[in-house]
Amino acid sequence: MKLAKLDGKLPITLGVTKDSSLLTIDASSIDGTLNIITGKKGCGKSYLSKLLMVNLVGYKATVVIFDLNGEYSSLGMTNDGKKNIYYDKIHALTPSQNFKVALEQLHLNTAMGILVNALHLPGTSAREFRRLWKSLKERGKLNMQELGEAIRDLNCNQHVRDALASRFHSFVNSGFFTDCIGEAQLLNETLIKAKDQGGALVINLKNTSNVDRQIIVEYILGKLVDSLSNWKLKAVFLFAEEAHLYLRETYWDDIVTRMRHYGIFTTFITNQPDTIQETIYRQADNIFLFNFTNEHDLDVVSRAARVDSETVRSIARDLPPHYCLSLGRVVRDFPIVAKVRSLDIKTLGETRLFFKDMN
Numbered sequence: 001m002k003l004a005k006l007d008g009k010l011p012i013t014l015g016v017t018k019d020s021s022l023l024t025i026d027a028s029s030i031d032g033t034l035n036i037i038t039g040k041k042g043c044g045k046s047y048l049s050k051l052l053m054v055n056l057v058g059y060k061a062t063v064v065i066f067d068l069n070g071e072y073s074s075l076g077m078t079n080d081g082k083k084n085i086y087y088d089k090i091h092a093l094t095p096s097q098n099f100k101v102a103l104e105q106l107h108l109n110t111a112m113g114i115l116v117n118a119l120h121l122p123g124t125s126a127r128e129f130r131r132l133w134k135s136l137k138e139r140g141k142l143n144m145q146e147l148g149e150a151i152r153d154l155n156c157n158q159h160v161r162d163a164l165a166s167r168f169h170s171f172v173n174s175g176f177f178t179d180c181i182g183e184a185q186l187l188n189e190t191l192i193k194a195k196d197q198g199g200a201l202v203i204n205l206k207n208t209s210n211v212d213r214q215i216i217v218e219y220i221l222g223k224l225v226d227s228l229s230n231w232k233l234k235a236v237f238l239f240a241e242e243a244h245l246y247l248r249e250t251y252w253d254d255i256v257t258r259m260r261h262y263g264i265f266t267t268f269i270t271n272q273p274d275t276i277q278e279t280i281y282r283q284a285d286n287i288f289l290f291n292f293t294n295e296h297d298l299d300v301v302s303r304a305a306r307v308d309s310e311t312v313r314s315i316a317r318d319l320p321p322h323y324c325l326s327l328g329r330v331v332r333d334f335p336i337v338a339k340v341r342s343l344d345i346k347t348l349g350e351t352r353l354f355f356k357d358m359n
């Protein structure tokens with residue numbers, strides 16, 4: 001512990017080591033970094049990411065989480081359902097319910113990103129859409145209703161019109177777009193709050209379809225890059241659960257290069273280590289490794305981690321649940337195993353079982 005000099009100004013206590021010392025990392029060692037939390041299902045990955053998130057929020061950081069299973073929205077509550085100190089800083093955003101966007105607030109580039117990347121709109125149609133958007137905007141008619149009519153009345157090749165009409169249909173179906181500006185203010189308001197006082201934006205992706213999920217992620221990432229490049233935000237800690245389910249191919253490299261440069265610092269959380277690209281492992285500053293028994297999974301992480309593969313294999317195989325091997329900057333490259341401490345936070349992460357309450 002002395003060698004690892006774990007004594008910064010922004011302590012985050014992760015847990016307790018075998019000899020009962022506290023493992024305390026410094027928040028600055030996950031600042032500006034790329035992190036991976038991986039291990040078998042049920043061993044405590046999401047729990048650790050919750051611990052990191054609330055501590056970052058406690059230090060006034062802005063945190064965004066792509067919450068695939070809808071398990072982060074109650075971080076502001078204690079186990080017995082009372083408000084905890086984070087209550088005012090946890091903002092649960094459920095797309096198409098309390099989280100919508102108006103076309104008027106959407107940048108053309110973000111709209112194009114959604115159309116091309118999430119909805120695979122071909123090039124010619126994309127050019128046509130760009131023209132249409134600009135013309136509606138000039139006339140102050142940029143809303144869903146006008147857009148729908150403009151596409152219907154478009155005087156162009158029928159394939160192009162059909163292509164645009166089907167994407168418009170996806171926009172409508174997602175329930176994510178609205179013409180009511182009042183409905184579309186929550187994200188901006190919460191971003192401002194999260195910037196001033198620290199806060200976590202929990203993007204609830206549970207119950208969203210594959211396509212909608214990609215639309216939402218495309219929108220959020222566009223919005224973050226936009227806010228960061230205008231200095232409306234200083235930096236964002238992004239937590240992404242099972243990112244391969246919604247992150248398009250080209251974003252992986254983007255996240256380690258362009259987005260990181262803008263100030264998006266990502267933590268990937270997954271129980272399938274082979275869904276994270278090799279480049280991410282190579283660039284990762286920190287890896288929090290939980291138990292793996294499967295040889296293939298061990299292969300993937302041991303090849304990539306910042307320590308020799310035998311060490312990783314032998315330790316990871318024997319880790320009990322809730323025990324984590326920390327590697328990288330957080331421990332100054334001294335691999336340290338600790339039992340992650342428990343939090344008085346309602347985590348909703350409980351594994352659903354049929355026989356649980358029957359004995």
Ligand SMILES: Nc1ncnc2c1ncn2[C@@H]1O[C@H](COP(=O)(O)OP(=O)(O)O)[C@@H](O)[C@H]1O
Binds near residue numbers: 043047340347
């Ligand atoms: N360090 C810990 N202390 C107490 N309970 C924990 C701890 N880590 C995980 N748990 C509990 O164990 C269960 C599984 O943890 P979770 O983080 O959801 O696993 P994973 O994300 O790896 O599938 C949850 O009910 C969670 O609350």
Ligand SMILES: [Mg+2]
Binds near residue numbers: 047349
């Ligand atoms: Mg989990």
